[in-house]
Each structure stands twice: as C-alpha cells, then as structure tokens.
Amino acid sequence: MTDFRIIPGDIPLPLPTMGLEFMEPFFHGLLIVAWVVHILFINVLLGASLASVYFNSKGHKEKNPIFDRVGYLLTTPVTISENMGALWGVAPLLLVSILLTPLFYSSSILISPHWLHIIYGNVVAFLLSYLYKYTWHTLEHRKTLHIFIGVVGVALFYTLPLAFMSNVQLAMTPTTWTYTTNFWDALLRPDTFFRLVHFYLATFAVTGVFMLVYGMYKRRSKDEVDRQAGIVLTRTGKTWFIIPTALNFFVGPLVLFSFPDYGIEAFFANGYFWGIILTVVLALYALYQLLKDFFNDDIPDRRVWTVVAVMVIAIISMASLRHGMRMGLVKPVLEASHAKTELFQKESMAAFEEAKTKPKTYTQGDTYPGKTMAEKHGCLACHSERVKIVGPSYRDIAAKGYSPEQIVELVYQPKPDNWPGYMPMPPMPQVPAEDIKVIAEWINSLK
Amino acid sequence: MFDYPIFEMPFIGHRLLFAFDAILHVFISHGAAVGGSIILVLSQWLAIKNNDAKLDALSYKILFTFFILATAVGALTGIGIWIHINIINPAAIGALLRVFFWKWLIEWIVFNVEMILLLWLFLIWKKHSLGTPGKKKVYKLLVSYAVASWFTMAIITAILGFMMTPGNWLVSYFPAKPDYLASLLNPSWFPSLGFRTFWSIAWAGSMAMVLSYFFTRDDLELRKKAMRLYGAVLLGCIPFIIAFGAWYYAQFPQAAKELFWMGMVTRRFAGNPEYATYVTVILSALVLLGAITFYTKPKQAPLFLGIIMLIGSMGLIGGFERVREFVRKPYIIYDYMYANGVRVADVPYLNKTGYLKHAAFVPPEFREVTDENRLVAGKYLYQMQCRYCHTVNGINSVKARTKGMSEEAIYHRIGSLNSPATPFMPPFTGTDDERKALAAYLASLAEQTPANVYKQKLDEVSK
Numbered sequence: 001m002t003d004f005r006i007i008p009g010d011i012p013l014p015l016p017t018m019g020l021e022f023m024e025p026f027f028h029g030l031l032i033v034a035w036v037v038h039i040l041f042i043n044v045l046l047g048a049s050l051a052s053v054y055f056n057s058k059g060h061k062e063k064n065p066i067f068d069r070v071g072y073l074l075t076t077p078v079t080i081s082e083n084m085g086a087l088w089g090v091a092p093l094l095l096v097s098i099l100l101t102p103l104f105y106s107s108s109i110l111i112s113p114h115w116l117h118i119i120y121g122n123v124v125a126f127l128l129s130y131l132y133k134y135t136w137h138t139l140e141h142r143k144t145l146h147i148f149i150g151v152v153g154v155a156l157f158y159t160l161p162l163a164f165m166s167n168v169q170l171a172m173t174p175t176t177w178t179y180t181t182n183f184w185d186a187l188l189r190p191d192t193f194f195r196l197v198h199f200y201l202a203t204f205a206v207t208g209v210f211m212l213v214y215g216m217y218k219r220r221s222k223d224e225v226d227r228q229a230g231i232v233l234t235r236t237g238k239t240w241f242i243i244p245t246a247l248n249f250f251v252g253p254l255v256l257f258s259f260p261d262y263g264i265e266a267f268f269a270n271g272y273f274w275g276i277i278l279t280v281v282l283a284l285y286a287l288y289q290l291l292k293d294f295f296n297d298d299i300p301d302r303r304v305w306t307v308v309a310v311m312v313i314a315i316i317s318m319a320s321l322r323h324g325m326r327m328g329l330v331k332p333v334l335e336a337s338h339a340k341t342e343l344f345q346k347e348s349m350a351a352f353e354e355a356k357t358k359p360k361t362y363t364q365g366d367t368y369p370g371k372t373m374a375e376k377h378g379c380l381a382c383h384s385e386r387v388k389i390v391g392p393s394y395r396d397i398a399a400k401g402y403s404p405e406q407i408v409e410l411v412y413q414p415k416p417d418n419w420p421g422y423m424p425m426p427p428m429p430q431v432p433a434e435d436i437k438v439i440a441e442w443i444n445s446l447k
Numbered sequence: 448m449f450d451y452p453i454f455e456m457p458f459i460g461h462r463l464l465f466a467f468d469a470i471l472h473v474f475i476s477h478g479a480a481v482g483g484s485i486i487l488v489l490s491q492w493l494a495i496k497n498n499d500a501k502l503d504a505l506s507y508k509i510l511f512t513f514f515i516l517a518t519a520v521g522a523l524t525g526i527g528i529w530i531h532i533n534i535i536n537p538a539a540i541g542a543l544l545r546v547f548f549w550k551w552l553i554e555w556i557v558f559n560v561e562m563i564l565l566l567w568l569f570l571i572w573k574k575h576s577l578g579t580p581g582k583k584k585v586y587k588l589l590v591s592y593a594v595a596s597w598f599t600m601a602i603i604t605a606i607l608g609f610m611m612t613p614g615n616w617l618v619s620y621f622p623a624k625p626d627y628l629a630s631l632l633n634p635s636w637f638p639s640l641g642f643r644t645f646w647s648i649a650w651a652g653s654m655a656m657v658l659s660y661f662f663t664r665d666d667l668e669l670r671k672k673a674m675r676l677y678g679a680v681l682l683g684c685i686p687f688i689i690a691f692g693a694w695y696y697a698q699f700p701q702a703a704k705e706l707f708w709m710g711m712v713t714r715r716f717a718g719n720p721e722y723a724t725y726v727t728v729i730l731s732a733l734v735l736l737g738a739i740t741f742y743t744k745p746k747q748a749p750l751f752l753g754i755i756m757l758i759g760s761m762g763l764i765g766g767f768e769r770v771r772e773f774v775r776k777p778y779i780i781y782d783y784m785y786a787n788g789v790r791v792a793d794v795p796y797l798n799k800t801g802y803l804k805h806a807a808f809v810p811p812e813f814r815e816v817t818d819e820n821r822l823v824a825g826k827y828l829y830q831m832q833c834r835y836c837h838t839v840n841g842i843n844s845v846k847a848r849t850k851g852m853s854e855e856a857i858y859h860r861i862g863s864l865n866s867p868a869t870p871f872m873p874p875f876t877g878t879d880d881e882r883k884a885l886a887a888y889l890a891s892l893a894e895q896t897p898a899n900v901y902k903q904k905l906d907e908v909s910k
Contacts, residue, residue, distance in 0.1 A: 014545065
C-alpha cells in the first residue's frame, strides 16, 4: 500500500446530491465537459494573443497591411475567449471544490501566495489586452509601443498556466506532499514540467484548428484585405496544428510515465489505456486530413469541419482519461480522508453531548453578587482579587478609592495613564451601569 | 483550520488581503455591472423614445467604460473572492459550497447568460443606429443583461445573508444535515438584497455622472441632460436605501447589533460611538453636495464636486462592507463556525483531546506539547487560530496587543478571548498545555525573556 504522510480532513457536510444516486457521476461528467470548454477557450486565448502580436510586428516590419489585419482580426477571439475562459473556469472550480475538497484546497494553500497570481496577474493581463486592442488605430504610428504593450500582456497570460498546473499537479499527487511543500517545489518537478510542455503545445494545436475555422469565414469576406488575411490564417492554422500535434505524440508518454506508479497501475487496470489509443488514432486521422490539403489555400469546408469534429472527440477522450488518472491517484487518500472525518465527527459528537449535560463549574462567587457579576462580564479574565494578571488586582484598584460612578466611567472610557506599565483596558460600553456599580461595591470591599 | 496547510500573509494580514479584492469587486461589479446596466437601460430607453442620437452616443461611451471595468476587474475579482477564501478559510468556503452548491451552479449559468449578453451587446451596439429596427434588439439585449446581472447579485446576497443570519438551517449537527431551502430563505436575504440593489444603482449613478462630465466637455446641453437623468436616479434611490437598510439592520442578531458601533469606528474609538455618526453624516453630505449641485447646476458644477461625491460613496460602501464583516465576528457562519474555521460544536472535543493532535499539516512531533517543542507548538497554534485576524508584526499585530504582558497574563487573557471585553474574538480552543504553549510563544514575540521580566520587576520595586 502506498504511504500517505498527510491525510487532510474533509468538510463535515454531505455532498449536495439531493439524495439522487446518479448525481455524483453526473458531477464528474459535468466537471469533464466544463473543463474541456474552459481549456479550449484558454488555448485560443493564449494562442490567438500570441499570434496577434506576432502578425502585428510582422506587418510592421514588412510594411504589409495583410499581416496587420490578421493581427487585428485575432483580437476579437482574444476578447471573447478571455472572458468565456475565465467564466468556464468557475464551473470546474465549483465541482472540484466539492468533489476533491481536501486535496484541491490543500494544494491551493501550499502554493500560496502564488496561487493568487491567477487573479491579480490575470486582471493586469486582461487590462493590457484591452489596451492593446483598443489602441490598435490610435497607436498606428507608434507601433513599437503598441507591440510592446501586446508582448507584456501575452507574457503575463503565459505565466498563468504555471500557477494552475502546479496546483492541479500537486492536488492529484498527495503522496508528494511534505510539511513544507511550496509553489516552486511543485512547479520545478519533472511531472509538472512535462505537463506544461504538453499543455503549451496543445494550445498551439487548438489555436491552429481555430484559425482554420476563422480563416474559412474570412476567406468568404467581401473585403479584399480580410480575404487575404483569411488565407494567412488558414496557412498558419495548418502549421500550428500539425507541428505541435506531432511533437505531443512524444511528450504525451513522458507525461503519463511521470505519474506515481500506483496511479499508473490504477490507470491501466481501469482500462483508460483505450482512451489513449483512441486519442492517438483520432489525432493521426486529423493530421492526415490536413496533410492532404496542406498546399491548398482553399481547403474545403468539409475538411475543416472534419478536423474540428475529430479533434473535439479526441479532446473529450483525453479529458476523460486525465480525469481517470486523477481519480485513480486521489482515491486512496480521499477514502482515508472521509473515514478520518467520520471518526472525528463521532468522537466530537460524544464530547458535545457530554458538555451539554455537564453543569458549569464555577459557583463559588454566589456569596458575593459583585464577584458573580464580574465573572459574568469577563472582568476576571484580566483582574483578580489579589494579584496582577492582565490588569491590576482589584485590591490595588480599591486602594485608589474610586466611587462607583467613577468606576462606571472608567470602564466605559478607561484611562490607561492611571496605570503605567499595563496594557490599556479595552472600553466595555456594553456592560450595564447598574452591573458595574454592583461590581464596584465588591471591588471597594476588598481594601 | 487544522485540516489544511497554513498560509500566512505577513504584515497586511488575511483580512486586508481579502478586503482588497472584495472591495474592488464590490465597487466595480455593483457599480459597473448591476447598477450600471440599470442606468444604461434608462438612458437607452430615453434615447430611443426621444430619438436622441447624442444621448445614445454618450450611453455607448459609458457602456464601453463599464464593459472594460466589469469584465477585466469586476468578474475576475469576483472569482478572486472565492480564491481568497479558498486559501484563507477553506473550512468556511467548503461548508458554504456544500450548502449552496445548486444556487451557485444556477448563478453560474445566469452569469454565463450575463456575460454572453454583454459581449454580444457590446460587439453589435455600434452596428445599429437609432431609428433602425436593430436598435430595438440592442435595447432588449440590454434589458436582459440588466436582469441577469441583478439575478447573480441576488444569489450571492443570499449567501452573504446566510453567513450572518443562517436561520434554522441545520436540521442536525451530527451527522450534519442542512436544510437547503431554509438556508436560502434566511431572514436577511430580502432586506439586504433591496439595500444592495438601490445603493448599487445610486453608486452607478454617481459613476455615470463623473464619466458624463468627461464625455461631455464640448457639449454642455448634453451634460445637463445627463446630469439631470443620473442625478435624479441617484437622489431617487436614497429613500429606498434608508428603508431597506433599516429593515436589514433589524434582522441582525442581538450580539451583532452590539458590535455595530465598534465596527464602524474601530475599537480604538469604541468609547466614542458618536464618531460613527459624524463620519456617516460627513460622507453622506459629500455625496449629497455633489449630486445636488450637479443636478441643479449641471453646467457650472466643477469636477471636484463629482470626485468628492465618488469618494463619499466609496467611503459609505466600504464602511458598510466593513461593518457587515465585523459584526459577524466571532463567527464566519453565525453560530456554526468561528472566524478561524473551528466549528462551534467541535470545541468541547478539541478542548478535551487537543487541537494540534488533529492538525494534518503539522509535523507529528509537534502535535503533543512538550517542554522542548513548546514555542513551535505555540506558533502553530497561533497560525491556526489567530492569524485570520492578527499578524505578528503588521496590522492588528499580536506582538503589539500583548506588549507589556507577562507570560502568565497572556495565559489568562487567552482563556477569555471571547469575553465581553472582546466579544469579537473566538475562544481559544485546545487543552491547557496548548494554551500555555501559545502563551509562551506570544510572550517570546515581545521578547518577554526572563531577563526582561526581572527588569520589569525591578522597575516596580524601585517605584
């Protein structure tokens, strides 16, 4: 059995399944689908924003308005996918938060404060991307500045997956947790590294497919420059898809075998292996389709849609096997976590019931109403009759010979200057004056 | 909480870290999205009715600003609130998610609709000019967008209301069985929703006024029209804000009402609750001065009045959110969970068996207090129970708060954190040994070394 050093507890509230059997599998299914949508938008965001800056500077350098147009056209998918990508990240977050609470929350905390980069880094990148887009025409004659804004925004966007990937990778490998694991430990591991490479390559491949579709529409445009831009998009889309996809055939196995052994065993035992085969076959088929029309700028619509459909299935298959790998890795620790929480709850309930029936222990103040009152209002936390604790002893206070009215005043607005060397007493305006007077009688009786 | 790793935010502390994101979100989302969409519906309706191309153009400029703010800052900081509690108080957000999952999922679906409508609206607005049938479509989109963004706020308000006034949401503690409907229909939901809705509109009105000032530099007639419109909206909201606010306040638990004034003036001035009234009156006066001047003298009113109107509104909103967060103390979910993630019902058990014993991310050698590990164990206890509201050296520093106290005095003080003197602090949870360890750690911070203690004694003797 694998050794889990750290077993976090779970939230002691039931899963919101509404008592329906199928709800939990449904949650898992929804998680996969929402995650695919999220990641596709993020891919397009990353790919299109980089391509936009690339074509912008190419257009500037070669004084070619067509490349400039390509860059500009690509800002629209960037706007849409940054918004939709963030939005569709919420659903997976919601589901992971209830299905994998102890793992995901723990890993988020382990990599903090860097985890907050996905908010603050994102806000800045967002604003830069808007600035880049809406100054396209105003900064026409200050291209260097404009390209610089674009580059900074893109660079920032590309740092966000580092935080995400470390978190996700850490959450699914609880065997690797130590008491001091931090962000850099998680980021600089080979498994995280290979997954990042795999992810960035997939980003270009997905953006390539997107460009094929976008180019297909633009090639039908009435505007000549748009039409030319459509051709550039189509050509770029092909290369962006083909090269990264081919590379990922090699990176994929590295990712798979960098997981802990017990996870890989569970993965194969549960038949997820077939998912890999399916994905590879589909990707090969898509490559073949595109290679057939590699030198044809007027690639038929049917071909483009075939590639889209095939790749969507391949990606869903990949997402499912990714989820399968994750569940295989976390199942033992999740089960232990649930059992631990249940035991805790049982024992806690016993103590809770016991405490309810046990009478309060302090009653010795009964003879002095003032002392009971002081106990009730928490004065005795800081004052005792004879010795100094937080505040001066009541005997020392009594020696000052205040009247009850003065004591009321002093409780409402303490005068720390009267007691150098002590911390100031917090004002306690909520204690009724009559009660303080009763306490004051008692204090003064201690002289 | 003992189930999770420890993340410490030095100097600024967790509360400020969280507040920074949350307040940014509130300013932007309530203003630019919720209130802003309602303001835009009104302007658009008037522009279409009077076939007023200038007002239409102005509305687009305001929409553009609101769009940038709402999508880049508002939406992300909204997710950010979640991410922040995620690492600050995982036990609390975990519990809230389990109780509010379906409401949150519905909210997310509506949020999708909201975002798609907004993107769509924004991308087609300019394609349809006034007087064309397409403009009607734009207007309908705008109305739907306003409804959707209000709806997302309505659900979040239910969750906020729940944290303060959960009502009878827990059918049984062990095993925990929530009543999902009761948690949604908690007592402060409707009043707080009304309160938030109207101040969002008023706040968006003040934003729109200042924006219009910039966008109408060379068209004073248009400025007059805009100021009259948005000014009327702002001023018209005020009676509703007051009425809903009073209804909302009436729902507060008694203990929260008692903390109300302290929440407003901070503890340093707790003896002077009247300061709260002064501050509120001054801020309201700034808002009214700006709004009324812009309304009555739109062409002459200077920009600086608009700026102080914004500052006044932000002060009032920020103050409200601060008070709302503060009066809920010592709880994060009233009567169920303390602000430091300890469930109320678990306290007897933890006091009996020890807190560190259950701490999954504390190395095993520190789970039992011994003479050797006392200070480190104490530090873990501080980190798990106090750092939600305290820092070591920065804001609300425990070092400063325990300055001049002997280890024994600190020990006594720890035993009564939840006393009437400081009702906003949760009680210390753990065994007597653990309490001593925490006291030893806190005393070590202020360097109350034995030597210092003797020096202090010497001072007392020589006095």
